[in-house]
Amino acid sequence: MVNMRENITRVQERIAAASRRSGRRPEDITLVAVTKMVPVERIQEAVDCGLQDLGENRVQELLAKQPYINGVKWHLIGHLQRNKVRQVWDRVALIHSVDTLELAREIDKRASAAGRKVDILLEVNVAGEESKFGLMPEAVIPLVREVTGLPGVHICGLMTVAPLVADPEEVRPVFQRLAALRREVDGLHLPGVDMAYLSMGMTNDFEVAIAAGANMVRIGAAIFGARDYSKKAEVH
Ligand SMILES: *Cc1c(COP(=O)(O)O)cnc(C)c1O
Numbered sequence: 001m002v003n004m005r006e007n008i009t010r011v012q013e014r015i016a017a018a019s020r021r022s023g024r025r026p027e028d029i030t031l032v033a034v035t036k037m038v039p040v041e042r043i044q045e046a047v048d049c050g051l052q053d054l055g056e057n058r059v060q061e062l063l064a065k066q067p068y069i070n071g072v073k074w075h076l077i078g079h080l081q082r083n084k085v086r087q088v089w090d091r092v093a094l095i096h097s098v099d100t101l102e103l104a105r106e107i108d109k110r111a112s113a114a115g116r117k118v119d120i121l122l123e124v125n126v127a128g129e130e131s132k133f134g135l136m137p138e139a140v141i142p143l144v145r146e147v148t149g150l151p152g153v154h155i156c157g158l159m160t161v162a163p164l165v166a167d168p169e170e171v172r173p174v175f176q177r178l179a180a181l182r183r184e185v186d187g188l189h190l191p192g193v194d195m196a197y198l199s200m201g202m203t204n205d206f207e208v209a210i211a212a213g214a215n216m217v218r219i220g221a222a223i224f225g226a227r228d229y230s231k232k233a234e235v236h
Pocket residue numbers: 034036057077078161202203204218219220221222
């Protein structure tokens with residue numbers, strides 16, 4: 001049996017140590033607990049331990065769990081299809097996975113019609129992996145320029161999922177590249193764009209990501225234990 005409270009304490013200690021090593025304060029790093037495949041009873045336990053930001057990678061799963069958990073911020077961290085935007089745009093605090101102009105336009109259409117603005121991150125496929133979603137790094141600035149003109153979306157930073165490797169040191173350059181890209185976008189001083197968040201780092205690589213400048217890490221397994229993908233995602 002996984003002792004969640006211990007896991008959370010341990011993860012928070014490791015985040016704090018990594019942030020201090022890179023000259024930042026632990027409270028400047030947001031921990032997003034990734035709850036995919038985790039039933040709501042276990043999620044509630046994590047919330048009771050003080051976690052306030054929850055991340056789901058599927059729209060249906062997020063919407064199914066949301067009514068059961070109160071007082072938290074939900075993050076959509078997985079691929080978003082345009083035809084699902086309508087269901088989810090006003091139910092999340094931050095969408096981490098915008099990677100096309102069409103998707104940004106769809107979010108803008110919904111939000112603008114309601115007089116609202118949705119916080120988004122642009123997902124970048126830094127390593128150029130074929131199996132992954134996300135923009136190529138060279139496509140980021142052109143997209144930022146186009147999205148800036150959309151009143152219903154607010155770009156708040158960049159996100160990446162690094163390749164899964166045995167030694168996280170191998171992906172340090174991936175994180176450094178995203179951090180450099182963030183500085184580059186920031187330097188353009190575009191209206192309505194703020195590069196507040198750099199969402200990178202998961203169970204296997206979050207300390208390296210923080211060293212490279214991450215201020216938002218998305219952690220599942222280190223908190224909830226390893227997922228069993230042979231099972232169906234369950235709400236209860
Ligand atoms: C599952 C997932 C995570 C968390 O992965 P762990 O290895 O369980 O920490 C982070 N980000 C995204 C986009 C994910 O899908």
